[in-house]
Amino acid sequence: MIAAPTLVALGQAAAPASRTPLVVICLYMCLLFALGWFSSRLFRGSSKDFFVASQSIGPFMLLMSVFGTTMTAFALVGSTGKAFSLGIGTYGLMASSSGLIHTACFFLVGIRMWSFGKKYGYVTQIQFFRDRFESKALGYLMFPILVGLIIPYLLVGLMGAGKYIFGVTVGMFPETFAAGAIPEWLSGLVICAVVLFYVFFGGVRSAAWANTFQTIVFMIMGLVGFYVIADALGGPAAASEKALANAPEKLSREGLMTPAHFMSYMLVPLSVGMFPHLFQHWLTARSAKSFRLTVIAHPICIMIVWVPCILIGIWAAGLYEAKELIVPPPNGDPNPNAVLSAMVKTFMKSSPLLIGLFSAGVLAAIMSSLDSQFVCIGSMFTNDFFVPLKGQVSDKQKVWLGRGFIVLIVLITYVISIFKPQNVFNLGVWCFSGFAALFPIAFASVYWKRVTTVGVFTSVIATAVTWALFIYDALGREVGEQWFGVEEHGEYLIAGVMPVTFICLASVVALVGVSLATRPPSRDTIDKFFPANG
């Protein structure tokens, strides 16, 4: 939280600011309410419809919902802030590698997972793993781990939205709130309420509709915002020249990252192969052919969103060095998460309407991930935790259980988001690292007949232990006193590479080593998941 006097001193809140952007954001929320109401009318009442939209989603909606789900505060607020700190290398770290790795996960794993969901009626990832590895206990082990990894991801969204809204509303309510800005707890509350409204009534079908709409909004508004900011800076060439003159290091990677660090980041996008909420979206596909558009267009969609964000980030770095941009400092250094809102406020100030529209785009990106994650956790609580414990539950009860668990998880996440401010991008990377290290299990489950239950158990435990150890070392211990890694340019690196490298290594060694040393799965299971013609 930034104190009011600090911002007044910086000149950002000298006079009450126009509230037009907030009005536009409120109108956007109303539009989402209306869309939520419309899509909930399409709900067919069954649990299959609530959790996987009766497998009726076509190619375009699948692309929009999968892409919208993978883009969150991490992609917009985080990438701009990261480019401000780490320069253009940020795009290669996460965006271009994702164009290759995400799509490889969709193509190599997603289609096969969809086929098993279609054939055997799975609605969650854990149902598949329980059957594939012949173990109910595995479901109980994976459930808290997957939920525990999604919650930081949800926090990334809520905290990113809160910080962004705070930044663009500075000075709007000088008599009411500190710094005259909408506090993060309030924007988080509104966002949770809107998302909860539409997923509560329509489940994953409403999430898919909302994602499609929101993905279109944030892609268009991102481009419009980029154009306006570039224009205000005298065109993209003038903006880049200024960055080159004042912050030349941000236009290359020398001194900001090493090739080993850069290469190790390629493991992070493997996380999408294990995201339970993406698994659920895969299962909504009407047919395998629905994946085709997603496979081809996903890298291009990433480029359309990320390239403008990276350019805005490096332009901001140039302007900051030239003392032409004020980025609120949390502890003496500029706050990377506030870079995007600072650029928007500074260079769109002549048009509050545009600020509002662009801000709606940022929120669209964030909310299009939150909804899928909320539905997914509700689905997991119902199908992977409650139903296996309780036994037979009617279809209608399943829907209501799903809704109840969604409300519960929204409340939990909201309360945590109030008390745990963290660097959005880094928190996201830790969450992705955990999922990425579990990916070998997903890959082995569809390609390696010899993988065993004990091997998977060991791999999950190895991942959980190494992940917990490293995150404690990185975030829980003082810089300079860490056991394994060191902080370099705001990144925690072990032997010069991302911790995900070692977490993945532990996961793979445990999976392969223990599988080879233990009894292979039964013939029935092999026949079920490796059909002779598939």
Added chain:
Amino acid sequence: MKKVVYGLIFLLAVIHQDVWWWDDNSLVFGFMPLGLFYHALFSCMAAGVWAMAVKWAWPSDIERWAESADEQGGDQ
């Protein structure tokens, strides 16, 4: 053709590590830093290779198997 597609995917993973202009901060088209331009181009190449994968390496057998008569047998 399937092998060519998988070979191209592997090649993409290799050329992603573009150490050859690690310290080059020159601008392409007057505004795009070279390293960023290369990786934007990389995204387009990735889309192209995935389009080839859809055309020549599509898992039709899996698709046919899944879309044959449904067999609801999951442990739910």
